[in-house]
Amino acid sequence: MRALSIAATGMMAQQTNVEVISNNIANMNTTAFQRARAEFTDLFYETERRQGAESTDAGNIIPAGIQIGLGVKTTAVRRVALQGSLMETGNTFDLALQGPGYFMIDLPNGETAYTRAGAFQKSPEGQLVTPDGFVLQPGIAIPENAIDVTVNQSGQVFATVPDQVEPVNVGQIQVAVFANEIGLDALGDNLFAETTASGAPVVGVPSDDGFGKIRHKFLESSNVNSVQEITDLISAQRAYEMNSKVIETADQMSSTATNMR
Secondary structure, three states: OHHHHHHHHHHHHHHHHHHHHHHHHHOOOOOOOOOEEEEEEEOOEEEEEOOOOEOOOOOOEOOOOEEEEOOEEEEEEEEOOOOOOEEEOOOOOEEEEEOOOEEEEEOOOOOEEEEOOOEOEEOOOOEEEOOOOOEEEOOOEOOOOOOEEEEOOOOEEEEEOOOOOOOEEEEEOOEEEOOOHHHOEEEEOOEEEOOOOOOOOEEEOOOOOOOOEEEEOEEEOOOOOHHHHHHHHHHHHHHHHHHHHHHHHHHHHHHHHHOOO
């Protein structure tokens, strides 16, 4: 009975759906987190009578055949790359990107990772680093005697130091954009890596055409909408229950056929 295996694929698909939704909900307060959405397609079909075939020697064409679907499969878990709301923190080294782009981060293995989470801190050497100590590219060195630090929308970093009236320009933040940012590989810790699917990064200056601007002393919030996630969770639960009901019904039908006298 096909219904058993078909409904089983539906239950497995909805289990994946619930797992994706649960991860979204778990990261509601994660800085710059982008919610994900599970996507499904139907499986291949078993053809018992092909449409378009000739039904008689006279050449009569079968207008509609018989094709039985064999279930569903998960094809992708797609990140929804929408801008999260900006939250003012007042912290000197908090940066948010308003618009397209990713900050570039040096990993210990020499590779470059990308992130939208701009909760930076100052290392003992005065460089801007992530909470895990990974250095922001290109390196920005804050003077040890800096009284204040400001970052404009174009990513220029200025430090106010004693005995100088004008702030000192200590560096220029650059950001990267991708042709297909959905194709980035999630590494965890709010970091992403370039892949063949994402394409090579295009590096530029914030506020230029095609690049977002820097908002100093702000952080980007998660783009998870709690109401939408709960609604999706209820929908997934109901779909799971209906598939389990199909299995129960198919089992009863099989039992009925087996017990016939």
